[in-house]
Amino acid sequence: MIRERVSQAVARAVARLQASGELPAGLTTPIEIAEPSNPEHGDYACNYALAAAKGVGKAPRAVAEALAMQLASEPDLAGVEVAGPGFLNLRVSASVVAEAVAEVLAKGEGYVRLNSDAPKRINVEFVSVNPNGPITIGSGRGAAFGSTVCNVLLAAGHTVHREYYINDGVNSEQMRLFAESVRHFCVGTPFPEGGYRGDYVSEVASRIVRRDGDAETVDRFQTAAQEIMLAKQRDDLAAFGVTFDTWFSEQSLHDNGKVESAIEALTANGSADERPWRAKLKLAKKGVIEGVEIEEQPKDEDDVAEGQSKTLWLRSTKFGDDQDRVLRRKDGRLTYIASDVAYHDDKFSRPENADKLMTILGPDHHGYIGRLTAVVAALRAGEAAEGSGEPLSEIEAKLFASPAERDLCAAALERARKRLEVVIFQIVRFLKDGKPSPMRKRDGNIYALIDLIKEIGEQAAPDAPEPEKLRIGRDVARFFYLMRSHDTHMDFDLDLASRQSDENPVYYAQYAHARICSLLEKAREAGFSVRLGAVPDYALLNDAREIALVKKIADLPNDVRRTAEDYGVHRLATYCTELARAYHAFYDVCRVLQPEQPELTRARLGLCEATRTALRAAFGLIGISAPERM
Secondary structure, three states: OHHHHHHHHHHHHHHHHHHHHHOOOOOOOOEEOOOOHHHOOOOHHHHHHHHHHHHHHOHHHHHHHHHHHHHHHOOEEEEEEEHHHHEEEEEHHHHHHHHHHHHHHHHHHHHHHOOOOOEEEEEEEOOOOOOOOEEEEHHHHHHHHHHHHHHHHHOOOEEEEEEEEEEOOOOOOHHHHHHHHHHHHOOOOOOOOOOOOHHHHHHHHHHHHHHHOOOHHHHHHHHHHHHHHHHHHHHHHHHOOOOOOOOHHHHHHHHHOOHHHHHHHHHOOOOOOOOOEEEEEEOOOOHHHHEEEEEEEEOOHHHHHHOOOOOEEEEEHHHOOOOOOEEEOOOOOHHHHHHHHHHHHHHHHOOOOEEEEEEEEEOOOHHHHHHHHHHHHEEEEEOOOOOOOOOOOOHHHHHHOOOOHHHHHHHHHHHHHHEEEEEOOOOOOEEEEEOOOOOOOOOOOEEEEHHHHHHHHHHHHHOOOOOHOOOOOOOHHHHHOOOOOOOOEEEEHHHHHHHOOOOOOHHHHHHHHHHHHHHHHHHHHHOOOOOOOOOOOOOHHOOOHHHHHHHHOHHHHHHHHHHHOOOOOHHHHHHHHHHHHHHHHHHHHHOEEEOOOOOHHHHHHHHHHHHHHHHHHHHHHHHHOOOOOO
């Protein structure tokens, strides 16, 4: 909005200088509009002259002065100053401020929605934990992050499909152990080594006995236990404000033969084979291959003679993975990555077909970036590609049979990197009394996400009804999970989260919204309304705090655009706090209800309404409520 208009004004000035020959015609220096280090210097600052000076061949200040002369005629700017070695300090006109307020009020919360120049259909898979336990507090960060990324991508003009991959394959060792553990609590069979303990396991067992009686087989226990656990996961995620368009069953890929079909396709295009060796790459920085180790696999002629198959390898090192992966073991059992191949093939083959797949994984999954990218590349390895004409290097000769195969694989890998993005979120540490808290119950049970939501709500509002406690717990937990960048470790301060005061950033932001609601109600009682009568004269909003508040309101679409590019959803939590701070600063100095100045009152009420709109839009993006009373 305002920032974009300032950027466009600078772009027009640059274009005029290029047309006159004062700047090179081919200059492509980006225009960046930032907040000035000192608000007294102007509304915005621009360092274009400093960035472009080398390409221009002039001193930065000379470039800045030429730009300032051009910008003097721009109607959106009320003032331009050259500062220091070549900075431009810019002040926007009163009409720009007024039009920004009017635009927000006209569009409502939809003012944050962007029209993308290249809209995509994006499939976002996140959370996707095994159905052998509740959604944990560790997965809570991924749930908050993933759902907010989806909201942002939608606001940025893309089509988004939210997906949960259910790891329910019957060949899963983890799910077998879970079934054995539940069976132990049901019928007293020996507890399996490495099995699952905790109240939730015995609760699942009790529900199975009440519903089905004493089930006899492990398979029956596994099916029943998974159904109960999956329903629990759905309910807990819904309480956290997270829903999915598709819950996709891994087992369905085996049942309908898609896993075998995908493996056959990989074998046919040369991406998988049964040769008895595995390649491992020695990777340097930026994925540069320093060497290839060929690890011979021991031959077992007796096994082959008895009709057992050989190990089937996915030659994922041809597509940048650090080692080849087993698709099918010698005894015929399929590995987890075999399901991954079929799953990604399925996602690309659906009628709605995604232009891009995004997979959000937890802290211990960095190896999956190369692995899953190789899977997607292998699926498309047979597609045509231009040859480089270069012979194989010594290293490449250990991986590829010919230059043509290398070029096909390289092209497939490039396509895969464009169509699949694996995003890793980092670990979250919980603090109590300023010290790390293990976040496990005294009896050793898993501390579930729903436990965290309930604990925060109970401590913050012990006398509130249960639905209100859940709302408070959800809002606080989501906001706190989102306060730090997903690619950095974060500390979750449980003491601060449970504190209902201005120190808690969630309440601080929500209180600004409630304060505005109360003010607008008082204004209606006094006979003032933003929505009735003539459009207020928003050009009257000329106090520094008013302008700062309008600028902050207008910045939300820009933050949405940036967040859609880098997934830095933490900036939206920061935005909520900063907008609330800007509103409180305005409200504390600029008296809103002034019967003796009705025009100024209406203009300021419009600014309050625009602030409320921005808060609600930002709250909606990060998935928290906008209470009208606190």
